[in-house]
Amino acid sequence: MRFEREDHKYFTLQEHLEDGPEGVGARITRITSRLRLDVTLQIPFTYQLPAETTQLETLQVRNHTVIHQSFDDQEKAEQWAINFINRLKPCRHLKGREQ
Secondary structure, rough: OEEEEEEOOOOOEEEEEEEEOOOEEEEEEEEEOOOEEEEEEEOOOOEOHHHHHHHHEEEEEEOEEEEEEEOOHHHHHHHHHHHHHHHEEOOOOOOOOOO
């Protein structure tokens, strides 16, 4: 799992997650160099969220949980997102999932 930089004419930084779990999306965006990096995770309801998620503000959008965090450092932003995603577990109650 890694982040790939995108060319973008409006933002100073735009990255997206590559090789993540099925259906999970992540973006890192910096609008200008004066603002912090915004990390956005989009996690389908087919995954159990880590326990610390209750301490974060989340938004439910259709069948996804959306989480935003901000960071000053690009490496810390990437590591936070990857570490969070690595702790996701498939929900066992869904049909077709291995127990």
